Amino acid sequence: MKNQICELLGIQYPIIQGGMQWVGLAEMASAVSNAGGLGMLTGLSQATPEDLTKEIERCRTMTDKPFGVNMTIFPTINPPPYEAYIDAIIASGVTVVETAGNGAIKFMPKIKAAGIKIIHKCVAVRHAVKAESLGVDAISIDGFECAGHPGEEDIPGLVLIPAAVSALKIPVIASGGIGNGRGMAAALALGAQGVNMGTRFCATQEAPIHANIKQALVDADERSTNLIFRTLNNTARVLKNDISDEVVSMENRAGGVEFGEIRHLVAGARGREAIREGNPNDGIVTAGMVVGLIHDIPSCADLLDRMVKEAKEYLDRASSQLG
């Protein structure tokens, strides 16, 4: 049997690097693609559509393998020029786009018309079913464990992945909580055809992140994340540190919290600078619960080779226990 995600995306291993703000640069994406997975540039980490065009060109000089671009499209008061970003992606000849957010729906016909494969990322089975009906090629389903935005329904992968697989005809990519061969084996056993990883790729040699932050991920355990912005219905899972602890404590305060109060705190928390300059307590650092399973900082090639080899071993070993 062949793997549908590998065939769909033209890659060797069914392992995808998810969109990551400030991290999804050409260094990261090309390293993952060169290792046999699908690297992903983060569209909105580039200040303008023209910058994204240049970053795609730069990535092409670093790998001749396929890579994708993530476009996360939420309604905001002052939105970036989303359509110009989409046009830049189409003009660049990129073959895969990872979409996320309700706002992506209106751009899907245009992306599809350009012959680009769409992986749509979502956190709920009913949203996945809707996206399938709109013609996306694969669903990346994001469980409660995940870094960034898990939504407000808190369904972990062990239940969410098989529920999505049952409800969909298109292939499912399991996202959230996966960082090693065991997680990959479990995701495939649950019916996913591939895995998406973010946090695990942050702790690789090639990730454009300060060494201190990579070490903070290695040092963390499974309890080292916080859910912030829950009271704003915009929950985000981030690394536990002084700042995210303070946000949680403000949100837990009797009477709730005003957005302005948190925004003041978060605006002072320099997430981008923290991951570049290496002080994990200096900003809000996005990370998933899988930090508890990250114990080293390998190259992307070593990571992917090891994961696939171990996943197969774990699957065969588990099967042999059942006679």
Add this chain to the structure above:
Amino acid sequence: MKNQICELLGIQYPIIQGGMQWVGLAEMASAVSNAGGLGMLTGLSQATPEDLTKEIERCRTMTDKPFGVNMTIFPTINPPPYEAYIDAIIASGVTVVETAGNGAIKFMPKIKAAGIKIIHKCVAVRHAVKAESLGVDAISIDGFECAGHPGEEDIPGLVLIPAAVSALKIPVIASGGIGNGRGMAAALALGAQGVNMGTRFCATQEAPIHANIKQALVDADERSTNLIFRTLNNTARVLKNDISDEVVSMENRAGGVEFGEIRHLVAGARGREAIREGNPNDGIVTAGMVVGLIHDIPSCADLLDRMVKEAKEYLDRASSQLG
């Protein structure tokens, strides 16, 4: 390769029925054991130690296979006579005890001295490591998805199971979120040697539960549970219904909630009567997120045969995708 949990417990399939208040009676436990798994009587569902002795004897008339007794021991103001229950179990010749709660620690030497195997159920890796050091034979690790008490750290099985497997030498039983062959396959791939199920066994022919409640489990989806008593640091996952919705809404109220207020509400919610008399809105009904994966009401024998067969198929199919 053989399976350590099957060898340890003397059973055919590495599938264990977890302790369930009001449900873990001889009808349930004997059905699971006769189907090749390990059935489990719930010690405290019997009003006195003498009643437990009689229930164990009754279960023996219904199966000649091994079954266990669950003893959940939390400190309370007016505790039941825990030691007398333990003595009744030891005197009965039961070969397996599932312990849960910190209070179980002081009884472990006595249980072990009687040659009884101990499965200790817990929700955190550090508690599992402690229990291993005290000499228990296996750990049942309970993820955030689970029915009943997931603890306050909210670590789902996809992360918690491999973290526990890495930290322990004794075999691990995966609990929470598992209800079919996919979940079983994933648990074994994550390194567990067996699975524990509660909610899934409630939706079987033999469960001593009203047919309306079984149907309510089938009708539920993965979003049909509530976490209650979170504000009391005693979180419980239960079926979403009018009463649990009201508890959540009281707990979310600005300013928090007093235990007395909730107790009044819960005391009026007749959980035991609800599952016997068949009105799911009449009481608090414990259920895990796996309700979203339950679509039928098979016999225990059909359920276990199907799960093991499908788990093996899913493992082999996943392995074949990795070349």
